[in-house]
Amino acid sequence: MTTILYARVSTADQTLAHQEEQARKHGFEIDHVIADQGVSGITTELKNRPEGKRLYDMLRRDDVLVVRWVDRLGRNYQDVSDTIREFMRRGVAVRTVINNMTFDGATKDPMQQAVRDALIGFMAATAQAQAEATREAQKAGIEHARAHSADRYRGRKPTYDRTQYLAVRDLLTQQVGTSVIAKSVGLTRQTVLRIKVAPEQAEAALASWGV
Missing domain, CATH: 1.10.10 (Arc Repressor Mutant, subunit A)
Known part of the structure; x- marks a missing residue:
């Protein structure tokens, strides 16, 4: 089993060093760190990012993928949802540093699966909502300055x-x-x-x- 930390770093987010430090402080033993620098989580899907492609190639069944939060995977509802479910189908567990959430395909109980899938959808939607709120604040600031x-x-x-x-x-x-x-x-x-x-x-x- 290999534990991989994936970090996405842009001008809008925390540094790679900070994301790795957070993970280790929360008890994650990281074997590899994969990071995309300056890549938008809104417009570029994980599978289309330079290091995101490498991540897809590296992950194997029973591996653990660690992210600070699901917004590191993306800030688009559909993209984040599809990405997590794809990794689960591969037998990879996705874990978040914030809130210590775990998403995997281990459970066979339909009720637990429904709760898990609903939570994935909620967190993916939250990631997109936060991105849109930030973008609107930026737009309002620019318009205010121009006015x-x-x-x-x-x-x-x-x-x-x-x-x-x-x-x-x-x-x-x-x-x-x-x-x-x-x-x-x-x-x-x-x-x-x-x-x-x-x-x-x-x-x-x-x-x-x-x-």
Whole structure:
């Protein structure tokens, strides 16, 4: 049995090192780490990503695939659902670091299968909903910046960049504490609180400075 951690890293998400550290802290003994850098989970299916293809080739029956959460597999409902079910058919167990969920084909009880499949659908839908919410916030921020660009006043330059902003938003959705987020992304607690209270204004500030 081999345990493989798959990580997807883009400007909107946590670093590879952080995802691996999280997995090991939660007790996962990782044999291999596979990662796709700068790949969208919305537009590119796992099987079409450079390292995603390699992952499909590597996984064998009784192996364990570890991901921080199902959104690392993708942010599209159908894609995530199909991917997890495909791995289960292959005899691979999919485990998440967050919430310590396990999806496999071990159970033969129809009721347990129904509950498992419903949970897969719910988590896949949540991953897509979060992606769409983030995209709408970005759009609102850009439109806000454009609407106020006529006076050419941009205010003080943000003390955070877009990667930090999106990492804060991602961690806030996971109910991570403000102080922990600040330490994790290298910002002050006050900055994290400003992003938490007014995410659209924080996004608008980035957009107005072209960050």
